[in-house]
Amino acid sequence: MSGDRVTPPVLGLRAGDFVEVRSEREILSTLDENGKLDGLPFMPEMLKYCERRFRVFRRADKACDTLGNYTSRRMMHAVHLEGLRCDGGHHGGCQAGCLLYWKEAWLKPAVTGSARPLAQRAPGAGPAAVGLSVAALESAVTRPDPAAAEGRLYVCQATEMSRATTPLAWWDPRQYLRELRSGNVGLWVFVKTLATAWFNAVQRRRGGLEYPHVEGRLEQTPSRPLGLQPGERVRVRSREEILATLNTNHRNRGLWFDVEMIPYCGGEYRVLRRVTQIVDERTGRMTHISGDCIILDGVVCQGCLSRNRLFCPRSIYPYWREIWLERVP
Numbered sequence: 001m002s003g004d005r006v007t008p009p010v011l012g013l014r015a016g017d018f019v020e021v022r023s024e025r026e027i028l029s030t031l032d033e034n035g036k037l038d039g040l041p042f043m044p045e046m047l048k049y050c051e052r053r054f055r056v057f058r059r060a061d062k063a064c065d066t067l068g069n070y071t072s073r074r075m076m077h078a079v080h081l082e083g084l085r086c087d088g089g090h091h092g093g094c095q096a097g098c099l100l101y102w103k104e105a106w107l108k109p110a111v112t113g114s115a116r117p118l119a120q121r122a123p124g125a126g127p128a129a130v131g132l133s134v135a136a137l138e139s140a141v142t143r144p145d146p147a148a149a150e151g152r153l154y155v156c157q158a159t160e161m162s163r164a165t166t167p168l169a170w171w172d173p174r175q176y177l178r179e180l181r182s183g184n185v186g187l188w189v190f191v192k193t194l195a196t197a198w199f200n201a202v203q204r205r206r207g208g209l210e211y212p213h214v215e216g217r218l219e220q221t222p223s224r225p226l227g228l229q230p231g232e233r234v235r236v237r238s239r240e241e242i243l244a245t246l247n248t249n250h251r252n253r254g255l256w257f258d259v260e261m262i263p264y265c266g267g268e269y270r271v272l273r274r275v276t277q278i279v280d281e282r283t284g285r286m287t288h289i290s291g292d293c294i295i296l297d298g299v300v301c302q303g304c305l306s307r308n309r310l311f312c313p314r315s316i317y318p319y320w321r322e323i324w325l326e327r328v329p
Contacts, residue, residue: 010077011104015183017056018110019081024050024134027106031132035140037103038076040164041157044090044138046100053110054081058313059182060101062168062175063161064303066316067282071308072175073165077104080313088279090141091154092286096278097295099315101157101164145285153284161281170308179311193304193311200307212239212262212305216246221253224323225292232271233328234296239265242324252321253291260301261318268328269296275319292322 013019021027024047030037060078065071078101088094145153157164168175176194179185185193200210222245228234236242239262245252275293277286295317303312 011107011109013056013059013079013104013107014181015056015058018053019056019079019107020053020110021046021049021051021102022106022108028132028134028137030103030105031137033132033136035132035137036160036164037105038164039160040075040078040101040103041140041155041160042103042106042137043086043100043156044134044141045086045088046084046102047134047137049081049084054084056080057082057099057315058184059178060313061178061182061184062312063165063314064306064309064312064316065161065165066158067162070306071170072168072310072312073161074168074175075101075165078102079104079107080315086156090138091156091279092150093277094154094156094279094286095273095275095295096158097272097317098156098158099313143284148285150286154279154286155284156279158281159279159284170310176311184313185311189304196305197307197310212259214243214246214250214257214259214262216243216248216250216257218245218247221245221247221251222323223253223291223321226322226325226327228271228274228292228294228322228325228327230271230273233268234271234325235268235328236261236264236266236296236320237324237326245321245323252323255291255293255319255321257324258301258318259305260303261320262305263302264296264299269299271295272297272317294320294322294325296320 027042031042035041057080060075060080062072063075065073080099081102084100085097086100141155142152143155144151180190196211203210242257246257250257272295275289275295277288280287300315300317303310
């Protein structure tokens with residue numbers, strides 16, 4: 001089938017551009033027998049956006065490697081679209097809410113900036129004239145695994161990240177210039193982020209403390225259940241209060257407090273949902289989360305403080321323990 005794949009031209013999109021997602025027929029014609037283009041799966045959760053117009057949120061020229069050592073990897077000809085996240089509907093109800101990747105081959109420039117209503121697929125619509133069928137696309141999201149509790153592994157864009165990208169050295173200056181040219185970041189954020197990274201590099205060489213400093217000291221970490229529900233308004237506790245709940249690995253009962261969460265300390269946000277299950281990106285197995293685990297609406301990793309993975313556009317939702325939050329009356 002790979003010899004019959006149709007690949008539209010690269011668009012060179014920038015943040016803020018309006019695009020239209022190509023038709024189901026056109027997109028399926030770009031995929032190989034595993035439902036992928038250049039190693040990146042087109043997932044069934046994305047079909048409902050076909051023939052609709054959206055704005056480019058950011059170019060996805062790179063991604064942080066959450067499967068390995070948390071460095072950046074190079075992605076080619078892809079973007080993120082505003083507000084389009086995976087709902088986990090074909091992946092066992094995974095609640096991670098990952099921002100979807102869109103290859104430029106799956107998009108075309110929009111004639112106007114107005115959004116088009118959701119396109120309805122005719123009942124029993126058949127496969128594209130060239131390419132994969134919808135049924136084959138849906139079956140490609142799992143593969144059997146007798147060792148897994150559910151007897152299967154899940155395949156998604158996150159689990160295939162290493163296959164859809166190539167290594168990217170943190171010191172390669174071209175990756176940072178691309179962020180400016182694409183409109184992913186503004187000049188002030190760009191300068192401030194690189195200045196902070198340079199300061200931290202000097203501090204590591206001289207044995208000083210990095211900014212912002214995160215350090216936990218507990219052996220056994222505490223809990224404070226609140227029973228938060230979607231829609232409730234909460235305040236993130238101060239950095240000092242949160243650090244007092246962490247062990248030496250920056251974790252509270254196994255959940256990592258990342259440096260990218262510090263800018264949200266003291267802010268007020270709404271609970272988006274409680275997270276009870278996610279697909280493990282390393283294994284593809286469904287992981288069931290015990291204890292409290294919260295996602296806050298609009299609170300995402302900004303890629304401005306992390307070592308060796310600056311300006312990552314994935315906007316991953318951090319997970320919050322309830323002891324790090326307090327209700328707002």
